[in-house]
Amino acid sequence: MSQAKAAKFTVIKEHICQKIESGVWQQHSKVPSENELAEQFSVSRMTARRALQELTEQGLLVRTQGAGTFVATFKSQSSVLEIRNIADEIGERGHEHQAMQLQLTTVDVTEELAILLGMKQGERAFYSEVLHLENKQPIQLEQRFVNPRLVPEYLLQDFANITPHEYLSNEAPLTEATHEIEAVLAAPENCKLLEIAPSTPCLQVKRRTWSSQGVVSLATLTAPGDKYRLGSHLTF
Amino acid sequence: MSQAKAAKFTVIKEHICQKIESGVWQQHSKVPSENELAEQFSVSRMTARRALQELTEQGLLVRTQGAGTFVATFKSQSSVLEIRNIADEIGERGHEHQAMQLQLTTVDVTEELAILLGMKQGERAFYSEVLHLENKQPIQLEQRFVNPRLVPEYLLQDFANITPHEYLSNEAPLTEATHEIEAVLAAPENCKLLEIAPSTPCLQVKRRTWSSQGVVSLATLTAPGDKYRLGSHLTF
């Protein structure tokens, strides 16, 4: 028995996957256009298109009309996970929530950030860093990049009083989000903030949120695995 | 300004959605074929096809080559996280899935286990331990307790051929599940199995599944955080 003959578009898909997994095509690098792929593999444009299309649905690629197709950072697709406000969650446990605003500033967007936030290189994004405490104990570090075009007054807020998530929910109601959940070791400086040993495994949630206007923000949440659990919802 | 003109395939999608949501088209009933839709809406077959295709990806429809397109059952919506078969997931990545059955036996239920599985203390439960490999690399350790009342023939299976999840899905279709996700350090013996250093942070998912008859199983999945990521679905 020989292998079942693979369809042409799957051959192209596998080729692209391979390039990405092997690191030949880095994150956010441009991948060949539909026409280029069509010529390379001697197929019609529609067949090449299908390969790109399906990989985009799987979350490996990101496409923008007029600009091109790029390797995505996040592998996950649109999510059904409920998002909650961390202050509410802690309140429901009958505990006290506090937030320390560590940073609130603007930063130059790197190439990667520009793509993820739907901004142009050279522009500046807002950046906030907030440490959440439950009964005075640090439980979550929130690092967030925000698209200034959609939330121009982000820097004027005081995130000791309102969580970034709560503020953003009001300003630019989110319509979609993707997550990536990983177990990691936190960076040394973050271990200090969270008051944990460097070897403590942490849950890290990367989340990209959209409003109707486009990508609103990109948040990285880090929480020690022994203090924090993820139910069927994610807490911001 | 008037509304942006909707693309033709979205018009068809909306039409079909409406029929399903209003109950005109019941579960498992046949929906018009590509050709019929094409004629009805005066579009080409490929456009009608796209509408059906996208609704299939969304889970509203089910298609089988040669037979037709049908309204899907609505079970998937209720669960917050989609559960997938790890073998399928790996297959879709174009990789090879293998499973090593490490243990398959009965154990005395502890007090805790008895409560979680809805059994009585002193009874014995089934226990399986399976290591999943992706391209010969260990990526996930699955430890599972199973309620013998609901799945009496669990011990007769060979989980090198069929994943426990797949088998259980057939025997006792799951109606509900809860998860708990943590970041942990794996036990030394499990680190060996997964071929990771003892300090490697791991994602650990604890999942309890129900069928209509009661609690079916209690699974603990452990995966190295750097090899494994959690999207909007959990992979079993």
Add this chain to the structure above:
DNA sequence: GGTCAATAGTTGTATATACAAGTTTGCAAT
């Protein structure tokens, strides 16, 4: 140097067509 317009390149939608592959149905031969 800065602005604007034209242009080339890229993805998105839509059509018409052809053949492959799988399922169901119905008819003919046994």
Add this chain to the structure above:
DNA sequence: ATTGCAAACTTGTATATACAACTATTGACC
């Protein structure tokens, strides 16, 4: 009646083409 086969129908893959919508770049002009 049962079997076996052919035909009709349905979905799957692939091609060639056309135009629309959007982006980034280039070059002319001020």
